[in-house]
Amino acid sequence: MTRTTFLLLAALCSPGVFAATVEAFEADPLTLLDAHGKSQGTLALKDAPKLPLPVLESNPNLELVQVELGGRKVWLDTMDLRLSEGKVVTTPCERLSNSQKADTRNASTIGFGSGCNKP
Amino acid sequence: MIRPMTHPRGHGIGLVFGAMACLLLAGCGTLKGADAAFMNLVGPSTQSQVQGRYLDTADVRQYYKLDPQRVTAQRLSYDGMAIPAGEIRQHNVVVIPPLQAYLQGIVTRLGKGWPGELPALQVKVIDSYGFGPSADPFGNLFVPLGMLDNVQSEDEIAAMLGHEMSHVLLHHHDRRAAFQQQNAMLTNVATSIVLAAKVADTRVDHRSDTLKFVSKDPQRTQKTVSNTVLYTALMNSFSENIWSTAWGRTQEDQADLLGADLMIKAGYAPRAASHSLQRLSDFQGKQQSLLASFATARKNALQESVQNLQVDRLVKEVGVTLNQGLTTGISAAGQYFQRSHMSPLDRDTELRQYLQRQYDGQRRARVNADGWQQLRASTAVAPSLQAYKDAYAATVALEQRQVREARLFSERALASPVRDQPGIRRAQFSVEMAEGKRREALQALQAIKDWSLASPELYDLMIAHHLLNKDPHAALAMIAQAERTLGSEELFITEKLAANQQLKDDAQVKELARKCTQYPTRKDGCKKLLPA
Numbered sequence: 001m002t003r004t005t006f007l008l009l010a011a012l013c014s015p016g017v018f019a020a021t022v023e024a025f026e027a028d029p030l031t032l033l034d035a036h037g038k039s040q041g042t043l044a045l046k047d048a049p050k051l052p053l054p055v056l057e058s059n060p061n062l063e064l065v066q067v068e069l070g071g072r073k074v075w076l077d078t079m080d081l082r083l084s085e086g087k088v089v090t091t092p093c094e095r096l097s098n099s100q101k102a103d104t105r106n107a108s109t110i111g112f113g114s115g116c117n118k119p
Numbered sequence: 120m121i122r123p124m125t126h127p128r129g130h131g132i133g134l135v136f137g138a139m140a141c142l143l144l145a146g147c148g149t150l151k152g153a154d155a156a157f158m159n160l161v162g163p164s165t166q167s168q169v170q171g172r173y174l175d176t177a178d179v180r181q182y183y184k185l186d187p188q189r190v191t192a193q194r195l196s197y198d199g200m201a202i203p204a205g206e207i208r209q210h211n212v213v214v215i216p217p218l219q220a221y222l223q224g225i226v227t228r229l230g231k232g233w234p235g236e237l238p239a240l241q242v243k244v245i246d247s248y249g250f251g252p253s254a255d256p257f258g259n260l261f262v263p264l265g266m267l268d269n270v271q272s273e274d275e276i277a278a279m280l281g282h283e284m285s286h287v288l289l290h291h292h293d294r295r296a297a298f299q300q301q302n303a304m305l306t307n308v309a310t311s312i313v314l315a316a317k318v319a320d321t322r323v324d325h326r327s328d329t330l331k332f333v334s335k336d337p338q339r340t341q342k343t344v345s346n347t348v349l350y351t352a353l354m355n356s357f358s359e360n361i362w363s364t365a366w367g368r369t370q371e372d373q374a375d376l377l378g379a380d381l382m383i384k385a386g387y388a389p390r391a392a393s394h395s396l397q398r399l400s401d402f403q404g405k406q407q408s409l410l411a412s413f414a415t416a417r418k419n420a421l422q423e424s425v426q427n428l429q430v431d432r433l434v435k436e437v438g439v440t441l442n443q444g445l446t447t448g449i450s451a452a453g454q455y456f457q458r459s460h461m462s463p464l465d466r467d468t469e470l471r472q473y474l475q476r477q478y479d480g481q482r483r484a485r486v487n488a489d490g491w492q493q494l495r496a497s498t499a500v501a502p503s504l505q506a507y508k509d510a511y512a513a514t515v516a517l518e519q520r521q522v523r524e525a526r527l528f529s530e531r532a533l534a535s536p537v538r539d540q541p542g543i544r545r546a547q548f549s550v551e552m553a554e555g556k557r558r559e560a561l562q563a564l565q566a567i568k569d570w571s572l573a574s575p576e577l578y579d580l581m582i583a584h585h586l587l588n589k590d591p592h593a594a595l596a597m598i599a600q601a602e603r604t605l606g607s608e609e610l611f612i613t614e615k616l617a618a619n620q621q622l623k624d625d626a627q628v629k630e631l632a633r634k635c636t637q638y639p640t641r642k643d644g645c646k647k648l649l650p651a
Contacts (some may be wrong), residue, residue, distance in 0.1 A: 018361070037483075052602065063390065077483055079390050079471065082464070086397035086589045089250050089326045112251030112279055112288045112399065 021052035022067060024082035034077040037062050043069065052084065128540050165372035167467035172477050173376035174234070174384075183235025204575075204610040204640065208255075210245040211541035212572040213264065215503040217242065221494050222262060222280070229281050232384030233288060240284060246542035246574075248511055250402040254283040256292035264507050267495070269398060272485040274382070274391030279383075281378030282392075289377065293371045375470050379478075388484040389474050393467050402462035407560070506535030510546035522553045529564055539568040541577050548580070570597075571604045578605075583621065591621035613644040620648060 028045040049069060056073065057066040064075045065083070173179060222242040230237045236373050248265035255261070260283045284290070304512045375392070383389050452605055472484040494500055513528035529550045532543045544563045551560035564581055567573060578601040585594035596617045598611045619627040628649075635645035 004637070026468060027475055079393065079474075079482060082468075086269075086401065087389050087394045089398045089402040091265050091268055095234075095500075109292055110254055110283075110367075112253065112282055112395075 020055045020083045020085040022055060022081050023052055024083050025080060026082055027080035030076060030080055033064060033077060035059070035075055037064060040074065132144065133614050137602050139469040157261045164469050165369050166376060167204070169376060171475065174379055174380035179377065185236040185238060202606045204607050207575060207605045207607050208261065209574060210247045211248050211545065211574045211577065213244040213542060214501055214540060214572060215244065217494065217497070217499045222276065225280055226260065227276050228385045229277060229284060229381045231531055232381045237351065238287060238632050240287065250399060252285045253278050260284065270395065272391055272486040272488040273491045274387040275395050276491065277382045277385065277387040278378060278392035278395045281381040282374045284381065285374035285377035286370065307384065345368050368644055372466065372469065375466055376473060379470060379474065383478055389478060389482050391486050392470055395466040396463045396470070403463065473492060479646045502556050503537045506532040506537050506543060513546045513550055517549055517553055525550045525553065537564055537610065541567050545577060570600050573604065574606060575610060580613070582611060586614060586617055589621060591618040594618040609638045609641060612641050613636065613648065616648055
């Protein structure tokens with residue numbers, strides 16, 4: 001393995017690299033946090049920068065992302081944000097009749113949501 | 120204030136139907152919550168209208184006390200129940216005892232947060248790779264394997280089960296009954312109006328020798344009849360397509376709110392509710408926001424029509440809205456009124472705002488993924504879950520005509536502790552059939568140990584096999600088991616008739632033929648079996 005390939009792989013596998021962006025703010029005011037999730041102050045939504053905002057780093061365990069606000073790097077709780085990459089369902093479904101809309105298959109049940117539309 | 124609808128050509132009938140609608144909205148017990156559906160249709164979101172914590176509101180408090188009649192209706196088994204064929208469970212039930220106990224434990228923990236009397240609630244894992252759980256009015260909470268395959272924490276499971284429990288706690292299943300009742304009532308009223316108009320318009324002609332009835336004003340009577348038919352159709356169509364689905368969406372919003380309250384009271388992290396809604400959004404694909412610009416443009420006109428209860432105008436406005444949506448190429452236009460759930464991301468946003476308002480201290484709590492990950496990976500659970508995934512993979516392989524791969528997956532599933540459960544044997548049956556091994560396919564079904572777990576489809580296969588082999592006793596035994604398990608006589612009544620014909624039991628055939636006429640979807644099938 002060449003040095004370049006190794007560095008490329010290492011960069012891709014690094015937990016700090018995060019290609020997502022912040023698509024929307026879901027709280028007002030935003031709570032600014034440190035890397036451990038401790039509050040460092042707040043920011044009113046009217047003073048927030050334009051979206052989308054690149055995510056610089058993420059901490060999946062604490063569900064925090066780091067962004068730059070007004071030239072300052074801060075951490076935000078994902079509960080306050082809509083990210084471009086949310087939680088996903090990995091199971092494909094379109095080929096299976098089992099995943100049709102519950103509403104149409106069984107009239108007596110009320111489901112959590114309607115049927116699968118994944119590619 | 121709601122005013123009766125008016126119509127220049129049918130003022131009287133309009134008044135009657137307007138009064139009917141007001142009555143339905145205001146008085147009828149089974150229609151509780153219908154008025155809130157109007158607000159879902161044209162007003163602010165359900166979540167934003169809630170003052171305080173939803174669990175403590177008067178809307179929810181009315182459900183704290185269990186109706187004694189409802190307690191007896193809370194049946195955990197379908198035994199003995201006359202459930203219509205279209206309403207019974209469709210999937211095989213999965214039994215993995217430690218998993219079952221774990222999920223039931225979550226429901227128990229959530230139930231402790233309910234301040235009222237708790238109905239019986241029972242979790243059933245089902246062999247489906249859909250994502251969303253569901254609940255029936257008997258307190259069964261159906262958890263699909265596809266959900267368990269994707270959620271990452273107990274908190275997330277609690278969010279989804281809390282939502283389903285909420286449907287049961289808030290009596291949401293009554294909506295269907297309410298609409299059936301309303302359709303019947305409107306039809307009856309319409310019939311009465313038509314009859315009354317005819318009677319009022321008729322006089323007896325004494326001039327001839329024979330008694331003769333003559334219409335005094337045939338044109339006017341015809342107009343009354345036409346308007347009555349029109350209003351009935353409009354009201355019922357409005358109810359089915361707009362009101363009922365809007366009401367359904369309101370119920371989903373209410374279940375989101377109560378589910379969040381219950382999970383927080385039980386000590387779970389509410390952010391998990393957001394996780395599950397994000398997954399649901401991914402599962403369903405992106406949907407346009409319900410209040411997209413085209414809908415907003417029509418909102419005021421619709422709102423005015425709804426407030427004045429001018430049904431004819433409302434239907435016209437709906438038509439304009441749909442046409443505008445279609446002509447401007449917005450494919451979501453038709454879905455605006457017919458979607459049973461809000462977009463998951465809209466629900467997520469509304470829920471987060473509710474959490475910020477009511478639970479600012481708790482909303483940042485962290486999920487604990489450890490417990491669920493450990494159970495899922497344990498030797499008591501993992502091999503069984505894997506077996507079902509293998510059976511699923513076998514079915515997928517068959518659909519891609521990869522019979523060899525399907526055989527390998529099926530054999531792996533058959534080496535598991537759940538080898539004799541219906542879902543695993545169903546996959547084996549398909550593989551054997553794909554290889555042309557009919558006898559082995561039958562043996563696969565005969566290896567099922569507990570038929571109380573089986574889906575209607577599996578019963579159907581076995582009953583058809585026995586009838587083809589002229590073994591009516593075996594067919595009747597299987598039908599009896601299906602009736603006990605699924606609680607529906609309707610489902611296999613045609614097959615029961617055929618089996619009794621094979622036995623030449625004329626008395627039973629006659630009795631079943633009589634019963635069969637009570638089931639609209641079955642009577643033609645029964646008729647075909649009977650001699651002319």
